[in-house]
Amino acid sequence: MIESALNPAQASFRHVIPAGEPWIGTVRQGQYFRILDLEGNQAVDTLFYRADTLEERYSATDTIRAQGNIYLTTGTALLSNEGNAMLTIVADTCGRHDTLGGACSAESNTVRYALEKRSMHSCRDNFLLALAKWGAQYGKDFSKRDLSSNINFFMNVPVTPAGKLTFADGISGVGRYVEMRADMDVTVLISNCPQLNNPCNAYNPTPVEVLVWD
Amino acid sequence: MTEGAPYWMLWEETVGPGAHWSGLLRRGSTLRLTDVNGGGNAAVLLFNYEDRSERYNMPDTLKAQHTAFIARSVALYSDMGRVLCSVTDDTCGWHDTICGISNAAMVEKKFGPSRFQERRNEYYRNAYDSLLNELGKYGLGKRDLSANVNFFSKVTVNDAGDLAFHPGHSQPGAFVDLRFEMNCLVVLSSSQHPLDPATGYAPKEIQLTAWHSRPAPRNDPCRTRCPENERGFRNTEVWFR
Numbered sequence: 333m334i335e336s337a338l339n340p341a342q343a344s345f346r347h348v349i350p351a352g353e354p355w356i357g358t359v360r361q362g363q364y365f366r367i368l369d370l371e372g373n374q375a376v377d378t379l380f381y382r383a384d385t386l387e388e389r390y391s392a393t394d395t396i397r398a399q400g401n402i403y404l405t406t407g408t409a410l411l412s413n414e415g416n417a418m419l420t421i422v423a424d425t426c427g428r429h430d431t432l433g434g435a436c437s438a439e440s441n442t443v444r445y446a447l448e449k450r451s452m453h454s455c456r457d458n459f460l461l462a463l464a465k466w467g468a469q470y471g472k473d474f475s476k477r478d479l480s481s482n483i484n485f486f487m488n489v490p491v492t493p494a495g496k497l498t499f500a501d502g503i504s505g506v507g508r509y510v511e512m513r514a515d516m517d518v519t520v521l522i523s524n525c526p527q528l529n530n531p532c533n534a535y536n537p538t539p540v541e542v543l544v545w546d
Numbered sequence: 547m548t549e550g551a552p553y554w555m556l557w558e559e560t561v562g563p564g565a566h567w568s569g570l571l572r573r574g575s576t577l578r579l580t581d582v583n584g585g586g587n588a589a590v591l592l593f594n595y596e597d598r599s600e601r602y603n604m605p606d607t608l609k610a611q612h613t614a615f616i617a618r619s620v621a622l623y624s625d626m627g628r629v630l631c632s633v634t635d636d637t638c639g640w641h642d643t644i645c646g647i648s649n650a651a652m653v654e655k656k657f658g659p660s661r662f663q664e665r666r667n668e669y670y671r672n673a674y675d676s677l678l679n680e681l682g683k684y685g686l687g688k689r690d691l692s693a694n695v696n697f698f699s700k701v702t703v704n705d706a707g708d709l710a711f712h713p714g715h716s717q718p719g720a721f722v723d724l725r726f727e728m729n730c731l732v733v734l735s736s737s738q739h740p741l742d743p744a745t746g747y748a749p750k751e752i753q754l755t756a757w758h759s760r761p762a763p764r765n766d767p768c769r770t771r772c773p774e775n776e777r778g779f780r781n782t783e784v785w786f787r
Contacts, residue, residue: 392644400709401708402707402709432605434604434605437606439626446777475599481604495615497613
């Protein structure tokens with residue numbers, strides 16, 4: 333548990349993402365980016381892209397392998413598919429974050445829960461819509477292939493030495509946060525997870541706040 | 547012919563040490579990967595052959611089956627809730643899917659520089675460039691290089707989440723059978739696992755053997771492994787109706 337010295341009152345950007353909604357934004361190299369779990373036990377599905385190329389993006393497997401550990405926390409360098417540090421986690425009052433659990437989708441909901449769950453709102457719907465609108469704005473053809481394995485900030489997905497993987501009750505709480513320093517200009521794509529079928533967000537999706545300091 | 551492979555074999559081919567390969571495996575066929583000499587690694591990506599935006603999805607595979615690795619009876623899921631293939635036999639017991647692949651910088655740092663100009667076809671390959679090579683043949687590229695399966699490699703975690711690579715995990719002749727539930731583009735590199743502590747560049751050959759099998763029957767162990775897989779196989783069958 334490493335706390336940050338940065339004062340929210342001095343942040344250059346603050347935005348509350350309502351439960352179940354996407355957010356897309358850019359954080360410049362050297363800026364600090366914080367995600368604040370306002371009400372506790374929320375899951376924040378997050379992808380990072382190099383701001384000027386997009387073909388370079390966060391890579392869960394490279395990040396895990398390079399640090400020799402599956403959990404993300406203070407000191408973790410979030411690596412791209414090119415092996416470059418995109419951001420580094422500099423403060424974390426939650427303890428650890430998941431990058432194996434991926435994002436929920438209409439289709440995976442039919443597998444995990446029931447065929448009737450297909451119409452429930454999902455992180456991938458958030459990702460796809462945000463990416464489509466953003467791509468149209470920049471004249472780029474972004475699609476599902478641009479959604480690689482994401483980070484789930486505040487989510488607890490323990491793996492045992494025998495290789496069992498579970499979604500467990502959250503270890504986050506009201507006011508906990510994770511803070512990163514951007515090592516390059518990055519585009520941040522967030523889905524504030526709307527999942528109602530598992531304990532990743534205590535069955536109760538809630539808002540989170542994103543903050544940026546220069 | 548591979549021992550144990552039935553007489554209705556389709557084809558057999560060997561992927562040399564560190565080489566790359568791609569091909570089509572149709573629904574109802576089985577592909578056996580054999581680690582002929584032991585200690586091998588096969589980095590594999592899978593795509594729906596008809597719609598290549600649908601591909602192997604590591605998180606969806608793991609969370610549907612509450613496992614952090616691939617082994618017998620595990621279904622390999624696409625991002626669309628369908629089963630691309632399932633593991634019908636496996637003498638190895640554990641195949642990694644969370645550690646990714648080697649790249650040029652990693653290979654040069656571990657084993658030193660090695661160019662074609664001096665080494666000809668003995669030059670050091672890496673999985674990133676190798677998979678990109680194969681992907682390019684189908685109009686795919688960097689955006690399609692997502693989390694893969696590393697067949698024959700075992701990486702466990704302790705309670706703190708620290709990774710441990712298990713050298714010598716795969717014995718000579720170890721094999722894993724993938725029964726294809728969908729028509730799939732299979733892309734493969736036999737480069738060493740990125741966490742392989744070997745001090746020398748020594749990738750191993752991987753033998754591929756394909757035969758006609760059939761789609762999973764009702765009482766199939768992969769299908770009945772968990773209720774999630776029953777639904778995943780159902781989703782897959784709808785695609786072919």
